[in-house]
Amino acid sequence: MSDKKSNNLIESIKNKGKNLEAEMSFFDHIEVLRKHLLRALLVITIMTVGTFYFSDFIWHQIIMAPKEPSFWTYRMMCKLVELYPSLIGSEFCISSIEAKIINTEMAGQFTLLMNSSIIAGIMLGIPYILFEIWLFIKPALHENERKSARGFVLFASILFALGVMFGYYIVTPLSVNFLINFTVSPDIENTFTISSYLSTILTLTIGSGIIFQLPVVIYILSKLGIMTPKFMRQNRRYALVLTLIVAAVVTPTSDPYTMLIVAFPLFLLYELSIFISANIEKKRIAAEKTFYKS
Numbered sequence: 001m002s003d004k005k006s007n008n009l010i011e012s013i014k015n016k017g018k019n020l021e022a023e024m025s026f027f028d029h030i031e032v033l034r035k036h037l038l039r040a041l042l043v044i045t046i047m048t049v050g051t052f053y054f055s056d057f058i059w060h061q062i063i064m065a066p067k068e069p070s071f072w073t074y075r076m077m078c079k080l081v082e083l084y085p086s087l088i089g090s091e092f093c094i095s096s097i098e099a100k101i102i103n104t105e106m107a108g109q110f111t112l113l114m115n116s117s118i119i120a121g122i123m124l125g126i127p128y129i130l131f132e133i134w135l136f137i138k139p140a141l142h143e144n145e146r147k148s149a150r151g152f153v154l155f156a157s158i159l160f161a162l163g164v165m166f167g168y169y170i171v172t173p174l175s176v177n178f179l180i181n182f183t184v185s186p187d188i189e190n191t192f193t194i195s196s197y198l199s200t201i202l203t204l205t206i207g208s209g210i211i212f213q214l215p216v217v218i219y220i221l222s223k224l225g226i227m228t229p230k231f232m233r234q235n236r237r238y239a240l241v242l243t244l245i246v247a248a249v250v251t252p253t254s255d256p257y258t259m260l261i262v263a264f265p266l267f268l269l270y271e272l273s274i275f276i277s278a279n280i281e282k283k284r285i286a287a288e289k290t291f292y293k294s
Helices: 002-053 055-063 072-083 108-124 126-140 143-148 152-181 194-211 214-223 229-234 236-250 256-293
Strands: 100-102 191-193
Touching: 002 055, 002 108, 002 126, 055 108, 072 152, 100 194, 108 126, 108 194, 126 152, 152 194, 152 214, 152 256, 191 194, 214 256, 229 236, 229 256, 236 256
Parallel strands: 100 191
Antiparallel strands: none
8 A cells, every 4th residue: 555655656746747847848938939029029119219210201201192193003093094095994093182181189190100100110020020930939840840931931021011012002092092082972071080091001001911921821721731722722713702802892993903903913812822732732742652652
């Protein structure tokens, strides 16, 4: 009986040691994550200070630009009408935007200045944030996984930048023009608050940047075996319909050219995701064949 008790005592001590080791490992990971977050926060703070210094340029040349007829997108649309008048109607050329934007809070403009600087700092710091995420998850990956995911930061950063540019130069001006000029009744005058305008700009721009991360998401899901190229090819028609619906919602105009301009890059992203998933599946099948042969 005494031997049995002593064995139970030894077993409980071992289990306690394992639990303590697991707890220490968990808290070690939390400490490492805290260091990565602090470094990312430092970079975001530096970026925020820099954007605050250039706040006048950011507000007048970037944030408020999509409501001006001289904006790059509107000028290109008018040039397309001039080049192809038989294919594109004159309504595609936007030559005037009547918009009255007001501030209704005493500290509203100062708050908007601070918020826009912080958001701009975060957007500029996205590549470094992704780099810190990569440094955090890298030790948990095998050597072959590290090699296959080596370009994660660069690829995701490029996609985010392309998405932001697409949202800013395509989605945002088309949506802003429609929403500013849309009226239920001519008796109702459109007067917008600056916070509403800024929220719309940021939602469309950052939202496009996030949507452009689809290939990265498909890459991760394919690595986990959740997504397959066969499934994506079989549902391509549904993806096309969904893409057209998203484009119609984002650009609520009666002009089909506008909808197609928005839908085309989104569908290309889907096709790129299929290619990425197929490439991962091909490598996995080759690795399995090599394993069984050996």
